[in-house]
Amino acid sequence: MPVPTSSEARVAAREHVLRAARACFLASGVRRTTMEAVARSAGTSRQVVYKLFLGRRELVEAAVAERIAELADELATGRWDAGATAETFTSVSVAVIEGIRGDHELGVLLGDGSPLTLHEALWMESVAQRGLRFWLPWFERARSEGLLRDDLSDSDLSDWLQTIYASIILRRNMAPGDERALIERFVLTSLAMASRPDLPRLSEPIGS
Numbered sequence: 001m002p003v004p005t006s007s008e009a010r011v012a013a014r015e016h017v018l019r020a021a022r023a024c025f026l027a028s029g030v031r032r033t034t035m036e037a038v039a040r041s042a043g044t045s046r047q048v049v050y051k052l053f054l055g056r057r058e059l060v061e062a063a064v065a066e067r068i069a070e071l072a073d074e075l076a077t078g079r080w081d082a083g084a085t086a087e088t089f090t091s092v093s094v095a096v097i098e099g100i101r102g103d104h105e106l107g108v109l110l111g112d113g114s115p116l117t118l119h120e121a122l123w124m125e126s127v128a129q130r131g132l133r134f135w136l137p138w139f140e141r142a143r144s145e146g147l148l149r150d151d152l153s154d155s156d157l158s159d160w161l162q163t164i165y166a167s168i169i170l171r172r173n174m175a176p177g178d179e180r181a182l183i184e185r186f187v188l189t190s191l192a193m194a195s196r197p198d199l200p201r202l203s204e205p206i207g208s
Contacts, residue, residue, distance in 0.1 A: 017044070020043075022067075023041060026108055029108060029112065031113025035049050063105075064109050068130060086184075089188065093179075096134075097168050100169055132155060135157070136154060147192055149190075164187060
């Protein structure tokens, strides 16, 4: 594979090399996968791979972002229109947590020898933006039903969910039933609290 010159050729070349890298990571693990091995798998030279990716960390970042986007696409299909809004949110949330925690490829990419942690992966710009797009349909539905707090932007809400769910994902011994209970008791309440007229706003003194 020659060094790509046009932007379209570069995008296609990056996708080709990334597919090869993902296969190598799955077969050998991140620690044992070299840029030379990726180049051989992609049918190109190591020099070309380095023209497309700065190093193994950037390849891992791209692989993680692509895999999370794939999971988001799978989880989002047809889910937001089924059932009551709060129940739908809880079910989808548990599926997100269990899906990311249990995904074999993500386990390899973020496991032994990886230059990337789960927290770093979830706060990559592309992953954060994909998370926002994932939650937007629920935000819009919940807001139209008066169920969602109105003092935070969609980005703020998505970032907050990402922070909470990352901590739950890391608790590997937590059962789905406990996850569901935590989401119902804490997450749903927090998302709705600022919109309830019977509760004081954060800017109001208690008892006013």
